[in-house]
Amino acid sequence: MGATTERSPSIGSQHLGDGLKQRHVVMLSIGGSIGAGLFVGSGHAIAEAGPAAVLAYVFGSLLVVTVMRMLGEMACAMPDSGSFSTYADKAIGSWAGFTIGWMYWWFWVLVVPLEATAAAHILNGWLPExxxxxxxxxxxxxxxAVNLASVKNYGEMEFWFSIIKVTAILLFIxxxxxxxxxxxxxxxxxPWQTITGHDGFAPRGxxxxxxxLLTTMFTFLGTEVVTIAAAESENPAREIGRAITSVVWRISLFYIGSILVIICVVPWNNPDLTRLGAYQAVLQAFHVPYARLITDTLILVAVGSCLNSALYTASRMMYSLGRRSQAPAFVTHTTASGVPARAVLASSLVAFLACGANYLAPKYVFDALLSTTGAIALLVYLVIAVSQLRLRKRLLAAGPLKVRMWLHPFLGILVVLMIGGAFAVMVASEDHRREVIATLGCCAALAVAGYLRQRRFQA
Known part of the structure; x- marks a missing residue:
């Protein structure tokens, strides 16, 4: 099973370019997992679970690292801009690739108005007029406009976004x-008094x-984008292999390192964790001048990076769906520089409509749309795990694997069981039941449409 990377673009072609350099992919792999959730959302997780929230990040990290290893095994053997959607297509059936591909596209399209609004509020604080x-x-x-120009522009912007984020986190730690x-x-x-002196390590059980843990899983979503972007590099298999093998130390250092610093410095019941955000609360405890300006700037960079990646990822997933005849064929046309401009514009148009719903429609309308993606992280990880378990024999038959899943198939089966357990916990929890039902309902509707489409093509 050889590589299916698309490249060598020409005017009016249907092939992606290969404008991402090694340094772009390296920084994408490092910065792709760092969003505004680390700077702000971590405070909410700590306030919810106390210092024991670090366990949620440890367990979440272990799950993400394992899933990324499974994805890396498939992506190194079959680099493709559709990533796990393409692998689900091959492993489970075209209905599965159709379903998870459109669900993932829908998630990133809805991320755009969220991140754009977050960025707008920060900028409005600087320029209130x-x-x-x-x-x-x-x-x-x-x-x-950045995404329409060339993939190199996207890579260059993400490179500098990642440099800023990584430097800031290393300085913070x-x-x-x-x-x-x-x-x-x-x-x-x-530190010991801060961790244990406020009703213990796990004050709420x-x-x-x-x-x-469910909050952290949503935060980690985006790590897999590197397998999509690397398909537009000069040597996809090599770049994916490097990114996957480094995912362990990246997540451990940036997330767990940051959380350990936070719980050692700020008591979990300090209202500043949720009022100001975890990073700002720590900087203020250190008496750092302009702490709010520093954290606002970091959040703006993280939000810009996420928004940039959201448009990129949504367009590439739509392009891949089009290449597999699961989206309108016109989205597969690329420019002279290998950019699927129509897919970018189509994704942006829906994102603008979602922005309009966020501002003009009643709040419950956008909240209802957003709830349909509430459990998307677990759904994506489940599809990756099942696909790897089913594809392993076919991958081995095609040749030696550059990246191999650990303890196959036992660890993969454990991941499937853990995700199933997480879904059960979400359904049992009143706080998360609505979003998991909405997500699975939307997924079921797409699955039916995908299955009917599959039957039609097989007839």
Whole structure:
């Protein structure tokens, strides 16, 4: 089973370019898993579960690392811009690839208005004379233009976004370790007292840790984008292999390292964790001047990066669906530089409509749309696990694997069982039941449409 990478574009062709360089893919693999959720959302997870929230990040990290290893095994053998949607197509059936592909596209299209609004509120705080909705439109339009120009433009912007995010996190962790070790005279910390002195390590028991785990899974979604982007690099299999093998230390350092610093510095019941965000609360505890400006700038960078990736990922998934005749054929046409411009514009148009719903329609309308993607992370991970388990024999028959899943098939089966358990917990929880039912309902409707389409083509 050879590589199916599309390249060598020409005017009016249906092939993607290969404009991503090694440094782009490396920074995409590092920065792709770092969103605004780390800077802000981590505070909500800690406030929900106490210092024990670090366990949610550890368990979530283990699950994501395992799933990425499974995805890497398939992606190195079959690099494709459709990534796990293409593999589901081959492993389970075209109805499965159709379903998860459109669900994933829908998720990233809805991410755009969320991130655009977050960016707009920050910019509005700096320039209050410009309305929030205008900033939202301008940010979305600017990043649409970036994605229309060339994949190199997208890669270059993500490269610098990632450089800023990674540098900031390393400085944050470094300063935290120095302060905890007592090397900062103006900061006096008692880490053990901070962790255990406010009703213990798990002040609300184990149940909130499961809720925090569900939050962290949503935060990690985006790590898999590197397997989509690497299909537009000069050597997809090599770049994917490098990215997958480094995912362990990346997630461990950035997420778990940051959470450990936060729970050692700020008590879990400090309202600043949710009011200001975890990073700003820590910076203020360190008496860092302009803490709000620094964190707002970091969040703006993270939001811009996520919005940029959302448009890129949605367009490539739509393009891949079109190549498999699961989306209108016109979205497969590319420009001279290998950009699926029609897929970019179609995804952006739906994103703009979602933006309109966010601002003009009653709040429950956009909330209802958003709930249809609430459990998408678990759904994507489940599809990846099942696909790898079913494709392993076919992959081995095609030749030696550059990346191999650990302890196959036992670890893969364990992942499937863990995800099934997480869905059961979500259904049992009043806080998450609505979103999982909405997500599975939307998925079921797409699955029926995909199955009927499959039957029609087989007839």
């Amino acid at each position: 410009v309305p929030v909705w205008q900033f939202s439109v301008l940010v979305t339009a600017a990043l649409t 470094g300063c935290g370790v120095a302060a905890i070790a007592g090397f900062v005279p103006s900061v006096h910390l008692t 184990m149940a909130p840790i499961v809720g925090a």
